[in-house]
Amino acid sequence: MHVCLASTSPARLMLLRQAGIEPLTRAPETDEDAVTARAAAERGGDLPPDELVLLLARAKAGDVARRLSAQDPDFDGIVIGGDSMFALDGRVYGKPYTAEEATRRWHEMRGRTGILHSGHSVFRVQPGHEAREASAVAEAAVTFADDITDAEISAYVATEEPLRVAGAFTVDSLGGAFITRVDGDPSTVVGMSLSTIRVLARELDVVWTDLWS
Secondary structure, three states, rough: OOEEEEEOOHHHHHHHHOOOOOOOEOOOOOOOOOOOHHHHHHHHHOOHHHHHHHHHHHHHHHHHHHHHHHHHHOOEEEEEEEEEEEOOEEEEEEOOHHHHHHHHHHHOOOOOOEEEEEEEEEEEOOOOOOEEEEEEEEEEEEEEEOOHHHHHHHHHHHHHHHOOOOHHOOOOOOHHHHHHEEEEEHHHHHHHOOHHHHHHHOOOOHHHHHHOO
16 A cells, blocks of 8 residues: 655655655645635635645645556555644734744744644545545644743744744744643644544545555
8 A cells, every 4th residue: 555645845754754654755736825816716705724724735635646646557545635824813824934924923922822723635546446535624732832032032043944834833843842732633733643644544445554664
């Protein structure tokens, strides 16, 4: 049973490897801004973060599943796609990209609790069969230490680690020391919920332990 990760995220790849799975990796060719804009136009407003991460996860996994089936008709396994967003008081925080924005966010997040929303999509791909999909959203509440100093924030931002991750923080690397509590599956905060992926795989008649390398 093969596994393809529809992502180039090092954190998601690490999670699967730690869980005993050595996946193929394929970068989705999905225009996330276009998908988001189209959905907002159809709805008449922005999607809430839980709906948006699921929409994007499904789009990315579906794209890779279709291209993989065309390029490798003998592929027999699952394709996993995901997307994550962090929300504080209902406001979505994506990747900050700049040191100034990351610093501002950390000053705002200090001592508070936000929600990490993570969308998951799993496609079962088999030769001669139409692909089947199962999808779900996992959430985890993340509480940040209230005694983080301005100097610590500056030093953390200077590492550039928070600039390209949702919410401007990690829980499994340098940012972990500034997080005091995670309510929910901890792997959700790293990149995707392994327990959610296991349930989705089971819905598609795939036994988790069969995926171990």
